[in-house]
Amino acid sequence: MxxxxxxxxxxxxxxxxxxxxxxxxxxxxxxxxxxxxxxxxxxxxxxxxxxxxxxxxxxxxxxxxxxxxxxxxxxxxxxxxxxxxxxxxxxxxxxxxxxxxxxxxxxxxxxANTIGKLDVFNPKQNENILYPIKNKWDWVFIYNYSGEVTIDINNQEYIINQSDVLVIRQPIATTMRINAIKDSTLVFSEIVTN
Missing domain, CATH: 2.60.120.10 (Jelly Rolls)
Structure with missing residues (x-):
C-alpha cells in the first residue's frame, strides 16, 4: 500500500x-x-x-x-x-x-475496463468517521473540497488540508479513521483498473 x-x-x-x-x-x-x-x-x-x-x-x-x-x-x-x-x-x-x-x-x-465510484462525506468539526478500505480497489482518492481533516491509516496520521488529495495505491483491507478538525466536505473516489 x-x-x-x-x-x-x-x-x-x-x-x-x-x-x-x-x-x-x-x-x-x-x-x-x-x-x-x-x-x-x-x-x-x-x-x-x-x-x-x-x-x-x-x-x-x-x-x-x-x-x-x-x-x-x-x-x-x-x-x-x-x-x-x-x-x-x-x-x-x-x-x-x-x-x-x-x-x-x-x-x-x-x-476501457476501468471502473470507479464516487461518494461524499460531510463530517462536522470533531466528528470521527470509520471508513473501511477494501482491497478490491486499485486506487482510493480522498479530495478535501472544504475544511481540514486528519486521517489515520494503520496508525499513521495524515493531515489533509482544503483542496488537497490523499492517494492510496494498491490498498490493503483496513479501516481508516477520519477526524474532522473543521467542518469538511470530502469526495472519495474508488477505482479499479482492469
Missing part, C-alpha cells in the same frame, strides 16, 4: 468553453488528455455560464458530482437530469450533452 498527498499547488488548471477545469490526477502519468489515452482522470470543473455544451469525449465514461450550485444535464435523445449539491450522474462522454445552470463539480472519467 502506497500513500501520498497531492497538494493543490501542483494541480493543472485549464479553461473550457463553460469555465475552468482543475486536473487532480490522471493515470498513467504518460497519458495525454487531448488524446484520451488515460485509464482514468480525476478533476474539478466550474460551469460559470448559464448554458454550456460539454466537450465530446468518445470512449470515456463520466461520473459528474455537484459540489456547489445546481445544474440540469441534457443528454440529447436520452434524458435530462437535474443535479443539486452532492447529486451525481453517470453518462458517456460521446453523448451530446449540454447543461443549464452554474455549479462546481467533481469529475471521474474512465476508459
Amino acid at each position: 502506497e500513500i501520498t498527498i497531492i497538494t493543490s499547488d501542483t494541480f493543472k488548471i485549464n479553461t473550457w468553453s463553460g469555465g475552468t477545469t482543475t486536473q487532480f490526477f490522471m493515470y498513467p502519468k504518460t497519458a495525454n488528455y487531448p488524446e484520451l489515452n488515460f485509464d482514468f482522470r480525476l478533476s474539478m470543473a466550474t460551469v460559470s455560464i448559464e448554458e454550456s455544451v460539454f466537450t465530446s469525449l468518445p470512449g470515456v465514461s463520466r461520473t459528474l458530482l455537484v459540489l456547489d450550485g445546481e445544474i440540469t444535464l441534457l443528454h440529447e435523445n436520452r434524458y435530462a437530469k437535474q443535479l443539486s449539491k452532492f447529486d451525481s450522474d453517470e453518462f458517456e462522454g460521446g453523448w451530446k450533452t449540454s447543461s443549464i445552470g452554474m455549479c462546481t463539480d467533481f469529475n471521474l472519467m474512465t476508459t
Whole structure:
C-alpha cells in the first residue's frame, strides 16, 4: 500500500468553453488528455455560464458530482437530469450533452475496463468517521473540497488540508479513521483498473 498527498499547488488548471477545469490526477502519468489515452482522470470543473455544451469525449465514461450550485444535464435523445449539491450522474462522454445552470463539480472519467465510484462525506468539526478500505480497489482518492481533516491509516496520521488529495495505491483491507478538525466536505473516489 502506497500513500501520498497531492497538494493543490501542483494541480493543472485549464479553461473550457463553460469555465475552468482543475486536473487532480490522471493515470498513467504518460497519458495525454487531448488524446484520451488515460485509464482514468480525476478533476474539478466550474460551469460559470448559464448554458454550456460539454466537450465530446468518445470512449470515456463520466461520473459528474455537484459540489456547489445546481445544474440540469441534457443528454440529447436520452434524458435530462437535474443535479443539486452532492447529486451525481453517470453518462458517456460521446453523448451530446449540454447543461443549464452554474455549479462546481467533481469529475471521474474512465476508459476501457476501468471502473470507479464516487461518494461524499460531510463530517462536522470533531466528528470521527470509520471508513473501511477494501482491497478490491486499485486506487482510493480522498479530495478535501472544504475544511481540514486528519486521517489515520494503520496508525499513521495524515493531515489533509482544503483542496488537497490523499492517494492510496494498491490498498490493503483496513479501516481508516477520519477526524474532522473543521467542518469538511470530502469526495472519495474508488477505482479499479482492469
